[in-house]
Amino acid sequence: MPNEPLIDGTVFRTHSGNYYVQPLGGGAEVVCKLRGNLKKELVFSTSGSRPRRVDSAKKRRTTDPLTVGDRVRFEPSEAIIEEILPRHSQLSRHSPSGRGQHTLVANLDQVFVVFAGGPNMPDFRLLDRFLVLTEAAEITPRLVLNKMDRVTEEDRAELEAGVGVYEKVGYSIFWTCAKTGQGIEELCAAMQGRISAVAGPSGVGKSSLLNAVQPGLSLKTGEISNADFSGRHTTTTAELLPLTGSGWVADTPGLRQVDFWEVEKADIPLCFPEFAPYLGECRFADCRHHTELSCAVRAAVETGEIDRRRYDSYLSMS
Ligand SMILES: Nc1nc2c(ncn2[C@@H]2O[C@H](COP(=O)(O)OP(=O)(O)OP(=O)(O)O)[C@@H](O)[C@H]2O)c(=O)[nH]1
Numbered sequence: 045m046p047n048e049p050l051i052d053g054t055v056f057r058t059h060s061g062n063y064y065v066q067p068l069g070g071g072a073e074v075v076c077k078l079r080g081n082l083k084k085e086l087v088f089s090t091s092g093s094r095p096r097r098v099d100s101a102k103k104r105r106t107t108d109p110l111t112v113g114d115r116v117r118f119e120p121s122e123a124i125i126e127e128i129l130p131r132h133s134q135l136s137r138h139s140p141s142g143r144g145q146h147t148l149v150a151n152l153d154q155v156f157v158v159f160a161g162g163p164n165m166p167d168f169r170l171l172d173r174f175l176v177l178t179e180a181a182e183i184t185p186r187l188v189l190n191k192m193d194r195v196t197e198e199d200r201a202e203l204e205a206g207v208g209v210y211e212k213v214g215y216s217i218f219w220t221c222a223k224t225g226q227g228i229e230e231l232c233a234a235m236q237g238r239i240s241a242v243a244g245p246s247g248v249g250k251s252s253l254l255n256a257v258q259p260g261l262s263l264k265t266g267e268i269s270n271a272d273f274s275g276r277h278t279t280t281t282a283e284l285l286p287l288t289g290s291g292w293v294a295d296t297p298g299l300r301q302v303d304f305w306e307v308e309k310a311d312i313p314l315c316f317p318e319f320a321p322y323l324g325e326c327r328f329a330d331c332r333h334h335t336e337l338s339c340a341v342r343a344a345v346e347t348g349e350i351d352r353r354r355y356d357s358y359l360s361m362s
């Protein structure tokens with residue numbers, strides 16, 4: 045029986061059964077343990093109004109009872125977590141054992157998908173995958189074009205046109221340079237009061253950006269972290285880093301597209317926001333928007349309302 049009122053907090057680090065909790069009302073962090081029987085009864089409640097894809101995601105087995113970003117209630121005198129509050133989102137990848145899912149960060153409000161603007165043109169198809177995977181987890185993606193100092197004059201117009209497509213879709217865009225500080229203030233402001241993560245290919249400057257956003261973090265940069273192209277998963281869990289003012293951010297070096305859960309094919313059209321006005325307008329209710337007759341999505345591609353390259357990305361993953 046708890047002998048003091050429970051306190052709400054956010055788990056920001058986990059380490060061998062210890063959960064570092066920041067009380068919501070402020071004050072010093074508390075290192076908690078999880079009440080033993082909580083481990084077994086972990087079912088995150090669903091609101092009922094959530095789209096189907098969330099419910100199917102929730103049914104999947106989790107290998108970790110509690111992860112960074114989780115909101116908990118703990119009993120302060122004994123530092124025991126008594127309750128875990130429902131998650132509103134979770135960013136997951138296959139568990140290291142290959143069975144079930146491993147949640148990297150819970151309750152993310154947004155993911156900054158980082159790509160390098162130069163010296164090479166970003167791989168827009170890979171970018172689309174990151175966006176779809178973030179959308180599928182119902183987390184707001186934001187797009188960061190880093191290394192703007194490496195963009196050559198002759199590539200600039202093409203880059204701006206390519207990125208303009210995403211702006212038109214409605215994504216917010218950040219043009220940054222971790223070296224010169226370009227765009228860092230805007231990034232800082234967008235992270236205030238929220239739980240964020242950075243994701244993207246290796247070497248694009250995710251850790252460098254966070255070091256610029258929050259001086260003093262001293263995140264390792266330069267070499268490829270978790271050089272792990274053999275297909276083996278590292279067991280490193282993300283940690284939430286506190287931001288000056290308010291908010292948290294997770295640097296997720298191991299996060300690559302292959303680490304994400306497969307998105308169910310039927311959900312992929314929902315992960316392209318610019319398709320939304322046309323879904324339901326197709327002749328066939330089960331239209332996959334490939335070669336079906338009277339497809340409203342394809343018609344919108346023909347008229348240019350949907351960008352053809354984005355549609356090609358859709359075809360490649362659906
Ligand atoms: N010119 C230039 N170099 C940058 C910029 N941002 C980062 N870099 C360099 O790019 C390299 C990779 O940066 P990291 O921050 O380690 O990249 P990362 O995305 O965290 O990579 P992983 O942790 O492997 O996923 C480092 O040598 C950085 O110094 C930038 O805006 N401009």
Ligand SMILES: [Mg+2]
Pocket residue numbers: 250251252264265269295297
């Ligand atoms: Mg890094």
Ligand SMILES: [Zn+2]
Pocket residue numbers: 326327331332333334336338339340341342
């Ligand atoms: Zn269709």
